[in-house]
Amino acid sequence: MPARIIDGKLIAQQSREALALQVAEFTAETGVTPRLAAVLVGDDPASQVYVSSKQKACASVGMASDLFRLPATTTQAELLELVDRLNHDPSIHGILVQLPLPSHIDPEAVLDATHPMKDVDCFHAENVGLLIQGRPRYLPCTPHGVQVLLEASGVSTDGAHVVVLGRSDIVGKPLANLLALKGPGGNATVTLCHSRTRNIASFTRQADILVAAIGQPLFVKADMVREGAVVIDVGTNRLDGKLVGDVAFHEVSEKAAAITPVPGGVGPMTIAMLLKNTLTAARLQTKTIVR
Numbered sequence: 001m002p003a004r005i006i007d008g009k010l011i012a013q014q015s016r017e018a019l020a021l022q023v024a025e026f027t028a029e030t031g032v033t034p035r036l037a038a039v040l041v042g043d044d045p046a047s048q049v050y051v052s053s054k055q056k057a058c059a060s061v062g063m064a065s066d067l068f069r070l071p072a073t074t075t076q077a078e079l080l081e082l083v084d085r086l087n088h089d090p091s092i093h094g095i096l097v098q099l100p101l102p103s104h105i106d107p108e109a110v111l112d113a114t115h116p117m118k119d120v121d122c123f124h125a126e127n128v129g130l131l132i133q134g135r136p137r138y139l140p141c142t143p144h145g146v147q148v149l150l151e152a153s154g155v156s157t158d159g160a161h162v163v164v165l166g167r168s169d170i171v172g173k174p175l176a177n178l179l180a181l182k183g184p185g186g187n188a189t190v191t192l193c194h195s196r197t198r199n200i201a202s203f204t205r206q207a208d209i210l211v212a213a214i215g216q217p218l219f220v221k222a223d224m225v226r227e228g229a230v231v232i233d234v235g236t237n238r239l240d241g242k243l244v245g246d247v248a249f250h251e252v253s254e255k256a257a258a259i260t261p262v263p264g265g266v267g268p269m270t271i272a273m274l275l276k277n278t279l280t281a282a283r284l285q286t287k288t289i290v291r
């Protein structure tokens, strides 16, 4: 039987609708509108699309956003100066610096410079540390999106064997940590595989839940997947002008119990989770009057 499709577009929309109510309530109580600053350096076409989607998503839930567009020739010092200005602007609750940055800028220096309270991407070392210790301030957007997709589709991670392909700082590493935490949405047994893993298929075939975030188009084939597994595709690769994931969708969906498509799977969830963090940031930075 072909796999059930996990509809990220729909689940992200439901998440935004729920969030819009929370934003309205927060603003009515405090008079504060949560505000996100997006920083885009250079002309990467995909990054322009993602940043514009983030701004539209902010507006759709009643949040404000500002876009700071800088040319590709911007120096690291100039970017750090802008981040410092945003750190000190009390009207801004969340800062996101869109990645990738031009190659002459060290992303670590920029992410380290973002104030941890405004780090709504959850990339700052302090926030990553808090997550790993099981007391997160913010949840990393794509990993949290994967977690919400699983929950919304009735797929429990409790005691499940999750195999994560890819060890990036944005997806693989934080996702492995998030799913291994104690509590609902966690409690998984996690195996983290990467490009140097020997006989990777011997691991993927053991997965109850397989998450592909390895950045290689159509890497996961049907013979790498256990019958009845749940497959989550985080890949966004351009192949012959078309957007494809890390999973060979058609053949794998004949074997999996449930699968996310690309587009329309994890991608929209990343943005929905960013909005959640921006509201959390606004709450943390606003002294709410207790009535």
Ligand SMILES: Nc1nc2c(c(=O)[nH]1)N[C@@H](CN(C=O)c1ccc(C(=O)N[C@@H](CCC(=O)O)C(=O)O)cc1)CN2
Pocket (backbone or CB within 6 Å): 046, 049, 050, 096, 097, 098, 099, 100, 121, 141, 142, 170, 236, 243, 262, 263, 264, 265, 266, 267, 268, 269, 270, 271
């Ligand atoms: N500062 C950050 N930079 C980057 C992040 C991030 O979380 N923070 N993640 C990715 C890009 N990304 C968000 O920024 C992102 C990627 C994909 C999508 C998405 O909705 N994709 C759609 C397809 C859109 C298309 O046609 O290209 C989908 O999968 O349905 C949203 C956000 C790297 N950089």
